[in-house]
Amino acid sequence: MADRASETISIQASPERVWEIATDVASYPTWAHDVKSVEVRSTDDQGRPVDVEFRASALGRTTHYTLRYDYSEAPNKLSWSMVSGDIQRSIDGAYSLSPSGEGSTDVRYELSIELAVPMPGFVKRRAERRILNAVHGMKSLAEG
Numbered sequence: 336m337a338d339r340a341s342e343t344i345s346i347q348a349s350p351e352r353v354w355e356i357a358t359d360v361a362s363y364p365t366w367a368h369d370v371k372s373v374e375v376r377s378t379d380d381q382g383r384p385v386d387v388e389f390r391a392s393a394l395g396r397t398t399h400y401t402l403r404y405d406y407s408e409a410p411n412k413l414s415w416s417m418v419s420g421d422i423q424r425s426i427d428g429a430y431s432l433s434p435s436g437e438g439s440t441d442v443r444y445e446l447s448i449e450l451a452v453p454m455p456g457f458v459k460r461r462a463e464r465r466i467l468n469a470v471h472g473m474k475s476l477a478e479g
Contacts, residue, residue, distance in 0.1 A: 341445040342467045348477035350432045350440045354410045356473055357430045360384045366472035369393065376401065386418060398422050424449040430470075440477075444470040 400420035414429035
């Protein structure tokens with residue numbers, strides 16, 4: 336069974352700026368601190384990343400996984416699902432953006448992960464907090 340987490344934050348930046356950051360996956364290692372490297376494997380006809388391989392810190396080790404990005408609800412939602420991974424069975428997630436007035440944007444970050452090996456609850460909760468911190472890195476970059 337997949338573990339789910341979500342967080343909604345307000346970012347003092349336009350939805351266009353937040354969208355620009357969310358879709359620039361090659362730059363994730365500069366603000367999503369657990370992401371160590373990114374390699375774009377394929378792009379769509381607009382040059383946007385579609386299949387992206389990640390190397391990230393997770394649970395005291397390095398993990399590799401490839402995500403496929405879906406732009407069908409652009410520019411309001413960027414979603415993804417896992418193509419392959421080493422310690423995960425599945426990863427599904429999304430950034431949903433909505434203007435919140437005064438040039439700011441509400442961002443809802445949703446993530447569902449199913450690991451290949453069982454983990455104790457306290458380890459999962461610690462990992463969940465670290466994963467959700469990524470959206471705070473996005474906020475810092477957008478407001479900086």
